[in-house]
Amino acid sequence: MKNTFNHTPLQSSAELEFAYKVRRALDEQVSSLPASTTDRLAAARKLAIARKKPETALYATAPERRLAGVAGSARGGNPFNDSLSWMVRVGIIIPLIVLVVGAFGIYKYEEARRIDELADLDAAVLSDELPLNAYLDHGFDTYLNKHGE
Amino acid sequence: MATDKELSEFLESVERRAFKQAIYAVRNEESALDIVQDAMIKLSEKYGDKPKEEIPLLFQRILQNTILDFFRREKVRNTWVSLFSNMVTRTDGNDDFDILENFESEEGSQASESSADKVEREQMLTILDAEIQKLPARQREAFLMRYWEDMDVAETASAMGCSEGSVKTHCSRATSALAKSLKALGIQL
Numbered sequence: 001m002k003n004t005f006n007h008t009p010l011q012s013s014a015e016l017e018f019a020y021k022v023r024r025a026l027d028e029q030v031s032s033l034p035a036s037t038t039d040r041l042a043a044a045r046k047l048a049i050a051r052k053k054p055e056t057a058l059y060a061t062a063p064e065r066r067l068a069g070v071a072g073s074a075r076g077g078n079p080f081n082d083s084l085s086w087m088v089r090v091g092i093i094i095p096l097i098v099l100v101v102g103a104f105g106i107y108k109y110e111e112a113r114r115i116d117e118l119a120d121l122d123a124a125v126l127s128d129e130l131p132l133n134a135y136l137d138h139g140f141d142t143y144l145n146k147h148g149e
Numbered sequence: 150m151a152t153d154k155e156l157s158e159f160l161e162s163v164e165r166r167a168f169k170q171a172i173y174a175v176r177n178e179e180s181a182l183d184i185v186q187d188a189m190i191k192l193s194e195k196y197g198d199k200p201k202e203e204i205p206l207l208f209q210r211i212l213q214n215t216i217l218d219f220f221r222r223e224k225v226r227n228t229w230v231s232l233f234s235n236m237v238t239r240t241d242g243n244d245d246f247d248i249l250e251n252f253e254s255e256e257g258s259q260a261s262e263s264s265a266d267k268v269e270r271e272q273m274l275t276i277l278d279a280e281i282q283k284l285p286a287r288q289r290e291a292f293l294m295r296y297w298e299d300m301d302v303a304e305t306a307s308a309m310g311c312s313e314g315s316v317k318t319h320c321s322r323a324t325s326a327l328a329k330s331l332k333a334l335g336i337q338l
Contacts, residue, residue: 015321015325018324018327018328018338019292019296019320019324020296021338022277022281022297022327022338023296025273025274026166026277026297028270028274029169029274029277029278030165030168030169031165033165033168037178037182040182040186041168041185044182044185045160045161045189047189048186048189048190049153049156049160051194052153052156053193053198
């Protein structure tokens with residue numbers, strides 16, 4: 001902001017002259033504000049200064065990575081710590097991969113085993129001399145029970 | 150960054166004009182003082198760490214926004230008041246606020262030591278005050294920022310949130326309206 005009365009070529013000198021007179025009149029008016037008003041303004045100013053935002057230093061924030069057993073060892077700064085943090089990451093990722101692959105393998109193995117069992121059962125039923133319909137016949141059930149006794 | 154001293158000096162240099170700007174807008178001394186205080190605190194709390202060159206423009210923006218906030222709050226308050234006043238019996242309110250009467254009574258308190266010329270000058274200033282207050286809000290803001298706060302067209306446009314062309318138009322219309330009304334009242338600045 002400038003401390004001079006700004007002029008632009010488009011504005012007529014009469015307009016500026018009038019504005020200047022108004023400005024002078026307004027300045028005169030504010031210089032004679034009542035003491036109660038100026039006191040309150042001064043108090044407001046002091047209050048505002050008391051609440052001034054403090055100077056903020058520029059800090060680069062870096063997240064700290066901490067894990068059980070290696071607490072505080074993964075701070076950036078020197079090559080040793082950097083390589084350590086890399087190793088820590090690999091140390092987490094590899095067991096995770098092994099865990100996922102292992103779980104998938106177990107699931108597939110169990111599924112294959114279950115299919116084999118069902119296949120064996122189906123084969124046994126189908127290759128039996130007794131026809132399947134015999135098991136649905138109540139008379140045959142009675143015959144088996146009597147013979148079983 | 151502006152130091153405490155620089156900020157204090159700036160606020161001291163601008164506080165009276167800010168108060169007048171607020172009083173032109175809200176027409177109430179207490180509210181105007183509150184607005185200036187709020188604007189000063191906001192500036193200091195939120196922008197106290199800014200370079201001192203940026204402070205004047207920021208302060209004008211904050212002041213204008215605080216005045217707008219005041220009107221928004223008033224609008225909400227008036228809505229509730231009118232809602233309840235319809236329910237209860239009406240009493241004689243003093244809604245018809247006459248700015249000339251108001252300013253004359255204020256003048257009366259400090260006119261004791263004046264000579265004839267001084268009284269005349271004071272009356273002229275009172276009328277000027279009233280005429281500035283009668284200007285449309287945007288024209289008055291542009292006029293005061295431009296010619297009283299020494300802001301250039303771009304700065305005024307930025308503080309008012311409008312184009313530079315609008316600022317020029319507002320200023321020109323305000324000057325013309327003010328000149329006409331003072332001439333009609335026979336006032337010579």
